[in-house]
Amino acid sequence: MPDYFAPxxxxxxxxxxxxxxxxxxxxxxxxxxxxxxxxxxxxxxxALVPGMVNLHSHAFQRSLVGETGFKxxxxxxxxxxxxxxxxxxxxxxxxxxxxxxAYCYMELLQGGYTSVAEFHYLHHQLNGANYxxxxxxxxxxxxxxxxxxxxxxLLPVLYTWAGFGEQQLSERQLPFQHNLDSYLELxxxxxxxxxxxxxxxxxxxxxxxxxxxxxxxRALLECLQQQGFSGPVHLHIAEQIREVEECREFYGAEPVxxxxxxxxxxxxxxxxxxxxxxxxxxxxMRKHAVVAGLCPTTEADLGDGVFPTAAWQQLxxxxxxxxxxxxxxxxxxxxxxxxxTQRLQNQQRNVLANSGEQLGASLYxxxxxxxxxxxxxxxxGGIAVGQSADFLLLDxxxxxxxxxPQQQWLDCWVFAGSTQMLSQVWVAGKCVVNGGRHINxxxxxxxxxxxxx
Ligand SMILES: [Zn+2]
Numbered sequence: 108m109p110d111y112f113a114p115x116x117x118x119x120x121x122x123x124x125x126x127x128x129x130x131x132x133x134x135x136x137x138x139x140x141x142x143x144x145x146x147x148x149x150x151x152x153x154a155l156v157p158g159m160v161n162l163h164s165h166a167f168q169r170s171l172v173g174e175t176g177f178k179x180x181x182x183x184x185x186x187x188x189x190x191x192x193x194x195x196x197x198x199x200x201x202x203x204x205x206x207x208x209a210y211c212y213m214e215l216l217q218g219g220y221t222s223v224a225e226f227h228y229l230h231h232q233l234n235g236a237n238y239x240x241x242x243x244x245x246x247x248x249x250x251x252x253x254x255x256x257x258x259x260x261l262l263p264v265l266y267t268w269a270g271f272g273e274q275q276l277s278e279r280q281l282p283f284q285h286n287l288d289s290y291l292e293l294x295x296x297x298x299x300x301x302x303x304x305x306x307x308x309x310x311x312x313x314x315x316x317x318x319x320x321x322x323x324x325r326a327l328l329e330c331l332q333q334q335g336f337s338g339p340v341h342l343h344i345a346e347q348i349r350e351v352e353e354c355r356e357f358y359g360a361e362p363v364x365x366x367x368x369x370x371x372x373x374x375x376x377x378x379x380x381x382x383x384x385x386x387x388x389x390x391x392m393r394k395h396a397v398v399a400g401l402c403p404t405t406e407a408d409l410g411d412g413v414f415p416t417a418a419w420q421q422l423x424x425x426x427x428x429x430x431x432x433x434x435x436x437x438x439x440x441x442x443x444x445x446x447x448t449q450r451l452q453n454q455q456r457n458v459l460a461n462s463g464e465q466l467g468a469s470l471y472x473x474x475x476x477x478x479x480x481x482x483x484x485x486x487x488g489g490i491a492v493g494q495s496a497d498f499l500l501l502d503x504x505x506x507x508x509x510x511x512p513q514q515q516w517l518d519c520w521v522f523a524g525s526t527q528m529l530s531q532v533w534v535a536g537k538c539v540v541n542g543g544r545h546i547n548x549x550x551x552x553x554x555x556x557x558x559x560x
């Protein structure tokens with residue numbers, strides 16, 4: 108059980124100095140106490156910050172970078188972007204899915220994320236047929252997590268319909284298709300896979316109210332309840348005005364309102380892209396103690412809209428960030444965009460800081476707490492006993508940090524930091540990125556290159 112001396116450490120109580128961090132063989136922090144370097148086996152050179160949770164990712168979409176910037180005619184939107192995404196799906200197979208995912212996870216680690224929730228919907232062959240192993244692509248996501256070293260929460264997606272009212276899937280959507288029975292079979296395979304490492308966990312993801320019917324969602328939740336399931340439940344909820352309108356037309360209510368009025372939603376639920384909500388829906392979300400899953404760079408990239416984060420925060424709502432389409436893989440940039448969109452909307456500064464707190468630290472703690480809640484882990488806003496030893500090391504010799512007081516370090520990281528500011532990234536007590544270089548860089552990059560040759 109190694110001991111590490113940390114000259115500076117960011118805890119849920121804020122910054123502390125000269126701390127001994129003890130980590131178990133399983134990679135869990137089991138003691139934090141005042142100490143001196145001479146009493147510890149190892150010493151961290153820099154400031155120890157908790158690794159960030161990424162609560163929403165579609166890893167393969169990282170490969171679309173640069174491909175969706177051509178404007179053909181008329182106006183581009185989420186729906187035209189989705190066509191490009193479907194074209195990529197049509198080119199994939201399990202080997203490619205694994206290679207793309209491992210590369211994306213490596214980049215997420217370099218960008219300061221140490222846990223990722225993968226909203227995984229590429230289940231089948233292109234014609235919708237099962238792979239011989241029904242959990243083939245899920246296994247590949249676990250493999251990618253293993254070669255990158257990131258903590259993975261796999262959220263297999265239930266996707267049955269193309270739109271409200273049980274519309275048939277198009278041909279391009281067949282690789283996503285599950286009915287409830289086949290989905291439950293997949294879940295049991297995923298449960299076994301997740302049990303193979305303490306860096307893995309799993310949950311469920313009914314894709315959206317357009318892709319899952321009311322009867323299915325009810326039946327799924329009943330099955331899970333009977334099985335004593337207490338993991339995370341994630342869904343896309345109100346990303347586009349068009350889906351809000353279609354929901355109103357079909358169910359007579361907005362998606363968030365309808366979901367919360369009709370289902371036993373609690374603090375294990377993460378509503379991803381609750382972008383288009385009204386004030387009453389926000390209050391309902393707060394009452395149900397859900398996490399708002401915010402993906403500001405993807406929501407900007409897709410022209411989705413802006414979630415009213417300032418109003419949500421005033422209600423005391425929990426939130427976390429996701430890299431979603433992975434157009435951006437650096438957590439600091441995700442937090443930066445979240446704050447900046449609120450500033451532009453509210454014409455104020457330091458919108459998401461809690462009163463009396465420094466903005467960078469406040470954003471960081473909130474995103475971490477919300478992210479951990481969304482993964483059904485104990486919500487803690489800093490490095491703490493009982494948590495996985497997932498750390499980033501801020502390089503205090505970086506020119507932008509020189510001469511800055513401790514309380515401003517996270518502001519430097521969030522608002523001006525690039526990955527060069529991170530000298531190391533640790534997951535479950537192991538160093539996986541050192542000096543910006545991932546431990547498996549060569550093999551992971553070689554697998555990515557092979558796809559494009
Ligand atoms: Zn998504």
